[in-house]
Amino acid sequence: MSVKVGDRVPSVTLKHLTESGMQEVSTDDLFKGKKVVLFSVPGAFTPTCSAKHLPGFVDNAEAIKAKGVEDIVCMAVNDPFVMQAWGKANNVAGKVTMLPDGNGTLTKALGLEMDGTAYNLGHRGQRFALVAEDGVITRLEVEKPGAFEVSSAEYVLKVL
Template identity: 75%
Template structure:
């Protein structure tokens, strides 16, 4: 079952690449005590994700922070090296935290995976945006396959 408003973000341990090497991130800690927007893309460097989804959140970071969002987190079923390179390409520093979900553990725990095997991509996270306040989900927007409407930065700004 997919995560819903009122649910608690699950605790999942993921690996994140920093300047000091690989660091473990526990999602329960990441979302504790603050308002966070988590958005997921099917894959780094893919067309819609690179042209619209991630850049929209980078461009709208200040508008989201003005609405009380303390952190913006981008996740994708990609490895930490790819997520770091993709973030660097889009100048996310200080705006969007790139959270790799290499084994689809977070997407699975959220109940928001999809089978992209037909495109040679295996299991991926669906395209979505979730607003979390102190670990509790306050807004969930999951895109229909092939769509990019309800999870955009602008849609999230309207929802928070």
């Protein structure tokens, strides 16, 4: 069962690669006292994720943050090294925080995992976007399989 509006973002700790090296980041700290947009993609460097999803949030970061959002977080069930490289390739610095969920810990805790084994992707996260205020989910949009609409930056900006 997946999380719903009104639920708290699950408390987990993930590994995040920064310029200072590998760091632990807890969702408690990431969401505490802030309005955050978290969007999830099935995988870094995959077609829709690279051509539309991440670039949309990079291009619209300023407008989204003007709506009171303090952090925009891109999550994928990928390792920290891949997420860092994908972020650099898309010039996310200062716009989008790249959050690797290498073991799918947060994705599973949210109840938003997907089985991509038919596509040789293993177990990944569904494509979704959520808004949380001080760790409480205030909006959750989960895409239908194969769709890219309600988790786009443009849609999120419209509903903020």
